[in-house]
Amino acid sequence: MPSDDRPARPGRPRAVPNGDSALSPRDQILDAAAALFVEHGISATSTRAIAERVGIRQASLYYHFAGKDDMLVELLTTSVRPSLEVVRGLESRVPSSASAAGALAALVVIDVETLARTPHNIGTLYLLPEVQGERYDGFRAERTELQDTYGRLGSLAADSDVAAAISPVRLGGILIQLAETVIQLRRDGAVEDADRDAIVATCLRACGLDTAAVADARREAASLLAAVAV
Amino acid sequence: MPSDDRPARPGRPRAVPNGDSALSPRDQILDAAAALFVEHGISATSTRAIAERVGIRQASLYYHFAGKDDMLVELLTTSVRPSLEVVRGLESRVPSSASAAGALAALVVIDVETLARTPHNIGTLYLLPEVQGERYDGFRAERTELQDTYGRLGSLAADSDVAAAISPVRLGGILIQLAETVIQLRRDGAVEDADRDAIVATCLRACGLDTAAVADARREAASLLAAVAV
DNA sequence: ATTATCTATAGATCTATAGATAATGC
DNA sequence: ATTATCTATAGATCTATAGATAATGC
Secondary structure, three states: OOOOOOOOOOOOOOOOOOOOOOOOHHHHHHHHHHHHHHHHOOOOOOHHHHHHHHOOOHHHHHHHOOOHHHHHHHHHHHHHHHHHHHHHHHHOOOOOOOOHHHHHHHHHHHHHHHHHHOHHHHHHHHHOHHHHOHHHHHHHHHHHHHHHHHHHHHHHHOOHHHHHHOOHHHHHHHHHHHHOHHHHHHHHOOOOHHHHHHHHHHHHHHOOOOHHHHHHHHHHHHHHHHHHOO | OOOOOOOOOOOOOOOOOOOOOOOOHHHHHHHHHHHHHHHHOOOOOOHHHHHHHHOOOHHHHHHHOOOHHHHHHHHHHHHHHHHHHHHHHHHOOOOOOOOHHHHHHHHHHHHHHHHHHOHHHHHHHHHOHHHHOHHHHHHHHHHHHHHHHHHHHHHHHOOHHHHHHOOHHHHHHHHHHHHOHHHHHHHHOOOOHHHHHHHHHHHHHHOOOOHHHHHHHHHHHHHHHHHHOO
């Protein structure tokens, strides 16, 4: 059996031995905090509960984090960062090498995919009242940047009737909300391909694209993403 | 001045006199709890904080409610109930006296309006993790009924391409989420007519309706609502 | 010596109950 | 007598710090 005892790190051993997590203690804590924050909320999660889930004593958390807030900040950033990075690359290609509709479709695909894969569905954390405090302005700014991109691409992609009726800011709010539908879906159960497809298509239709235009945009998105792919 | 001293009720007077609220003590408590739950979350709101906001002592809450849970249940129900009632009346008119698209438009208008007017934006409470517990099954069932109605009306109203691509359940999830965009908008600031219009139009477009069909549905919704009006 | 944990605990809550009290209403 | 409040408080947390300890690494 390949029971490799990973390079034992210095420090007093845990009262309850580590189990087999390959994660650093820091990441073990973040993972436990994420699961509990999502399930019970932030204030309802005690530092003791987090520690218990990790398998260490409550006080030991403070060696790694200043407190729950500190953990939260790190969790929040991981939940937008990936979309944001792809997005920054994407927008620069419009309209020279990509249509706005194609780029929007790609954005939605990426964002939905990121949210669908996020550990413990931490996208839900954004909805919690604690996160509305100034303490998290930095994170909210990143999310706003994402929303603005939705607004810009959406307005560019929009059919003239939609563009006339809905301002970019409003459209951005609606589109990001649509993409985030996936968060709610995950709450209720598994997210299937058909769910993702439905969300992407709805975002495009929200901009006034018809069935043919939707199909075109998706095709374009697929190749765009293949080009940017990791 | 019409400073009518409302019929003084029996009971020991408050240490800090009532101010001028026309609400019953029970409703004063609900109102304070709503504001604090929305702003800080449920667990982060102490019974002491609620009492303080009302202007009574912490222990006095327990004369009216068994605890925070008890208040929450009541708040949640007020936030769906109104939409639900109108909705039950609405659906029965399809397709005899109303088209599905017209009825869907009416549903969205009502729901958005209800959420836009709800005191302290208590629609946000639904998003909190505490509400996912079984304790609130009853409430969640009502919300599911609303979602199902969105799914049924949406699928009936849908253009054949959309109907083929998106199942009623999924469509219901997407549409209710769209309507609830108004909750997020309220978080950021005032909700304007243009916001409501944008949401209603987007729901219809999500079903594959084009500009002309959207306009028709809205017109129909207006007269439907006039007929059901309070 | 450094690192990562541990044990112990102070101080600050927070919830919910017991029992007293100050009004009204009969 | 009934009602709606009050005061006081027990018991259960919960957070964050101080200081000890058991490893590794030099």
